[in-house]
Amino acid sequence: MTTETSQRADAGMAAFVSTTSRWGRITMTTALLLSLAGPVHLVAFTGVEVGGAQIWIAFAAVAATFGVIWVLEPLTYYPILGPAAMYQAFMIGNISNKLLPAAIVAQDSVNAAPGTRRGDLAAVMAICGAAVVHLTSLLVFVGLLGNWLLSILPAELIEVARLYILPAVLGAVLVQCVATMRRPRPTVIAVVAALLIQFALIPVLPGLAMYATALCVATTMALSWFLRDRRPPGEALQEGDTDPVPSDPHTQPAKEGR
Template sequence: MDKKQFEKWVHRFGQSSSFVLLLLMVAFPITVSAVYNQWPNFGQIWPGILTVILMLAPWWPGETIGYMPTMGPGALYQSYITGNVTALRMPATIGTMNAIGLEPNTDGCHTMAIIACGASNFVTVILLFLGLLLSVPLQPVLYSETLQPAFSNAIPALFGGLIAQSILKGKKQLLYYIPLVIFAYLLNLTGLNGAYVMLITVVVGALEYFVLDFLIPKKTGKTLVK
């Protein structure tokens, strides 16, 4: 199966399975209301639904456009079903890329992203189930005041090592990433919504590579940094 055939299968299966799960998700509140004959007043709840959509929507273009080269379509279909795209699925993918030495936007990278994200999804689903089953014995650990800072800072701690590993991949990464970090930091100081900070930084990152790695070498015949 070549890259094109595999991608075609991924889209067909990803779209159809996502749609089935969407229908099941929507069916849950409908079934609840039908069983108990307890329908909500839609005039009252629509602002709540809109609030949730508006909270999520700014992230969609940034995540899909920005993460597509790294995660590929398959891992994105998987990740959108279980959520936590930035906090869990993206680091799982980049960690795998770094460990195996894969380049973004390649067939190998997109294929391995499916395996890494799938494994990550399994872990989340299984741990949540175990959390539900063991809710009583787990409470002293989960609510321990001593361990609280560790749990609430798990994701920043996860990204620290990941960013170090990515930046130190080579001279090029070191030189290209640092100005981008400064740019993102300054952009964040403007108070702009985080979703737009992400989208703009990703676009600027793509432009940086486009100019320094593609346009200039194409015109001059010389590579700036190897």
């Protein structure tokens, strides 16, 4: 493409990032304050007996478990989500079982590679779509009908959903992720790294279980880079950024970088 269009794209993307960052921070700060206001009201203004010391002890116990994850998780998902979607994802929650899958499906659907501008935009739009479905279904099925559903759904069904939601979502998502990326080397590296961490490393050092995902992400990123296919030079990888979209992505299995 010409330098002029490239400059316009740069400026446009810069405006997009600055708008989404500003509003992302405003809305996230609002949600942060509101989410704390509820329990603070409960402790301060109702009859419950909770002391400051008790809260600190409980907070310390939770921090001992999740403290590292608070920092690691944003670091882990940033390369996948990009700056704009970070503010969406950590407010909507359910990142790995819902938002990332939605982003992958959408990137595949419009043939945009992750990490490119089109990929970032596809992810943002997908998360918007997922947010609308998610918020609406929560408001209707949990907010309005929740207690009624609780009374009519068989207890066993609810128990099964609670126990097995993660494996039920993740098996399919892993397959979808592999099929979308079409990058054999990083795929093999990722699966082997995960198996080694789970079945060789964690039995020896059980304390690492909490950090397994972050460890696997770091290992896969590093090895995918050092063991990359060096035949096609870098420019082949950047094409996804600017290429016009093929009208039908399904008829052409080959993607950039192969």
